[in-house]
Amino acid sequence: MAHIELKGITKTFGNHVALKDLNIEIADGEFFVLLGQTGAGKTTTLRLIAALEKPTAGQILIDGQDVADWGAAERDVALVLQQYSLYPRYTVRENLEFPLKPRIRRVEPAEIKERVDRVAKTLRIEHLLDRKTDRLSGGEMQRVSIGRAIVRKPRVFLMDEPLSALDAKLREALRTELKNLQMNLGATFLFVTHDQIEAMSMGDKIGVLNNGHLVQTGTPHEIYNKPVNTFVARAVGSPPMNLIDGRLEGGEAVATEGYRLPLGNGHGIATDGRPLTFGIRPEDLFLDSGAPGEARVHDVENHGVEKIVTLRTGNGELLQATVPARTELEIDESVRFSWNPEKVVLFDGNSGVSLQYAS
Ligand SMILES: Nc1ncnc2c1ncn2[C@@H]1O[C@H](COP(=O)(O)OP(=O)(O)OP(=O)(O)O)[C@@H](O)[C@H]1O
Numbered sequence: 256m257a258h259i260e261l262k263g264i265t266k267t268f269g270n271h272v273a274l275k276d277l278n279i280e281i282a283d284g285e286f287f288v289l290l291g292q293t294g295a296g297k298t299t300t301l302r303l304i305a306a307l308e309k310p311t312a313g314q315i316l317i318d319g320q321d322v323a324d325w326g327a328a329e330r331d332v333a334l335v336l337q338q339y340s341l342y343p344r345y346t347v348r349e350n351l352e353f354p355l356k357p358r359i360r361r362v363e364p365a366e367i368k369e370r371v372d373r374v375a376k377t378l379r380i381e382h383l384l385d386r387k388t389d390r391l392s393g394g395e396m397q398r399v400s401i402g403r404a405i406v407r408k409p410r411v412f413l414m415d416e417p418l419s420a421l422d423a424k425l426r427e428a429l430r431t432e433l434k435n436l437q438m439n440l441g442a443t444f445l446f447v448t449h450d451q452i453e454a455m456s457m458g459d460k461i462g463v464l465n466n467g468h469l470v471q472t473g474t475p476h477e478i479y480n481k482p483v484n485t486f487v488a489r490a491v492g493s494p495p496m497n498l499i500d501g502r503l504e505g506g507e508a509v510a511t512e513g514y515r516l517p518l519g520n521g522h523g524i525a526t527d528g529r530p531l532t533f534g535i536r537p538e539d540l541f542l543d544s545g546a547p548g549e550a551r552v553h554d555v556e557n558h559g560v561e562k563i564v565t566l567r568t569g570n571g572e573l574l575q576a577t578v579p580a581r582t583e584l585e586i587d588e589s590v591r592f593s594w595n596p597e598k599v600v601l602f603d604g605n606s607g608v609s610l611q612y613a614s
Pocket residue numbers: 268271272273291292293294295296297298299300449
């Protein structure tokens with residue numbers, strides 16, 4: 256197990272800056288998720304920690320030691336990729352034994368057997384041990400890939416979108432299993448994904464990466480409820496946070512559209528007239544015949560326990576609200592809406608930075 260620290264890491268490829276002044280601290284035994292869109296720099300971060308790339312600037316510390324001169328073996332990290340890197344002609348058992356065979360590790364045959372059997376049991380692949388890996392399903396192959404990382408008992412697990420090639424149901428099941436596994440092993444995990452649901456459901460901490468910059472680090476609760484800017488606000492939550500442009504006037508949020516909604520206490524730093532973006536989660540926007548906002552029903556999606564209603568305001572702005580499934584709504588029906596004033600997040604209208612964090 257290990258504590259990892261990236262200090263001021265910059266990585267350039269020619270003129271292209273893949274990572275810029277990245278600072279991340281991952282505690283011993285923590286499940287840290289790096290969330291970002293394609294090209295954000297997620298894989299590069301993992302490759303730097305795994306000693307497959309060298310940083311252009313900055314330091315990587317493992318348990319407080321600068322590992323700049325350490326090779327992959329010395330760093331003792333396991334990398335699990337989206338594509339299963341298994342030997343197809345070998346059995347599952349042989350694939351699991353493989354990382355323990357190099358002479359450098361000197362693991363005794365009896366211990367190899369014991370470790371492989373234990374890992375197979377943990378991952379529920381005991382019945383597959385004698386099967387060739389090219390005869391496995393995608394989910395089984397990914398279990399074996401994870402197993403190959405676990406048998407080695409590495410200090411750190413680096414996982415590069417290991418679930419993204421699987422179908423939705425399997426992904427959901429493996430998400431839970433992987434999280435349980437990490438808790439049982441007490442291992443340090445750095446898991447990268449572009450899937451915000453994966454990030455929210457698995458991470459003890461999430462780091463949101465945008466274009467090589469780490470925009471925010473926090474618990475899933477902090478990232479969801481206190482996004483530092485409108486980028487993070489949009490990156491998590493499904494449907495995403497509603498962002499409404501407007502300004503503050505006498506304690507009310509005045510949307511550019513013309514409707515006014517109340518703002519609760521605790522928003523004292525906002526001055527009248529300043530351009531603002533009001534952020535409100537769909538679960539905090541509600542329909543009520545006496546409410547001040549006017550809109551028409553643009554779309555209704557039935558999700559079983561709830562409905563997601565898209566409202567079209569006077570100027571054609573689209574807002575989303577989650578309402579109980581029993582709510583009856585017709586497309587184009589005229590409705591009134593308001594929000595929970597305590598849940599509104601205010602962002603500067605120009606920079607998009609949350610006023611909670613702005614100076
Ligand atoms: N070896 C390389 N040479 C040149 N550019 C590279 C190299 N590796 C990565 N890059 C660039 O660095 C940026 C970050 O790439 P990286 O693979 O880390 O992104 P990512 O977040 O993992 O994306 P994805 O989700 O698509 O895998 C991208 O713009 C990519 O094109």
